[in-house]
Structures are given as C-alpha cells and as structure tokens.
Amino acid sequence: MTTMPGPVLGDLDARVAQRLATGGVRYTKGRRLVVRALGRAGGPRSAAELHGRLRPGIPLSSLYRTLTVLADAGVLARSHDGHGVALFELAEWLRGHHHHLVCVECGRVEDVDVGDEHERTLTGVVLAVGAAGDLEVTGHRIDIEGVCGACRA
Ligand SMILES: [Zn+2]
Ligand SMILES: [Zn+2]
Helix, strand or coil: CECCCCCCHHHHHHHHHHHHHHCCCCCCHHHHHHHHHHHHCCCCECHHHHHHHCCCCCCHHHHHHHHHHHHHCCCEEEEECCCCCEEEEECHHHHCCCEEEEECCCCCEEEEECCHHHHHHHHHHHHHHHHHCCCCCCCCCCEEEECCHHHHC
8 A cells, every 4th residue: 555646747737727728717826726736735635724735825715716616627526524624636537546544533534545456356346336236337436434643642
C-alpha cells in the first residue's frame, strides 16, 4: 500500500482547461489555484482547510462558489469526512482510481492506492456482489474506516 503521487500539475491544468472549455466555463485564476491545491493534497479536503492553505488567499464565499462550479463541471468529486463535513477532491478521471482511509476519531481522509493485486481482488468481489443484485457494475468506491496513528498516540 502506498500513498498516491499527485498528477503532473502542468498536464492537470491542460486537462481541466479542456474539460471546462467544453462546458463554456472559464478557467480563472481562482479556479486554477483550487485545482492545483487539490492536485498537491494527499486526500479530499474541506473548504475550510483549503481556505487556510491557498496562497494568495481567496475569500471563503468565492471559494465555496469555485468548488461548486468545479464540482458541477465534473472536475471535482464531492464526498464527506468521518464527521459529515463536505470534502472535495479531483475527480477520478483526473486523479486516477484510489480508495480512502477515514479516521473515525479526527475525521481525516487520506487517499490510498491499494495496489494492483488487492485491486483485482476487490474488483472480483464487487462484480460478484453487483451481479448477485442484478447490477451491471460500472465502478466502485470503498472507504476504509479506522483510527489514525495520530489519534492512537
Ligand atoms: Zn485521526
Ligand atoms: Zn478500487
């Protein structure tokens, strides 16, 4: 198991710009800042966390708008932390397939790449369970819950 390397940022910008252009959405400086920050992050992040990290800073209200625009355009995926706080990350077509380690104590969520062998095993289980429920499986999202090292210390 390894943490994910982030996407190459220059390439990331080009792919996001292209996606936004097809929807007639401009890739503004603020949107670029948010996309790059999430490209460097090791997991999904809340608006409050991003707000504390963005340099130059942008007002929280426009950060919320930016996150909504990018999510609606399919650039970001929305999820929740262990406490129900909304989180944002790069969509899977940008970030690559991965899973999440969720700390039920502090709510922290980190990306994890389970590796090819475990991924094949998971996919087999998912296909079998989906077929048993008459579902034509198109993908899966699996979060692993537990207590992180910092919270156990
Ligand atoms: Zn924790
Ligand atoms: Zn998987």
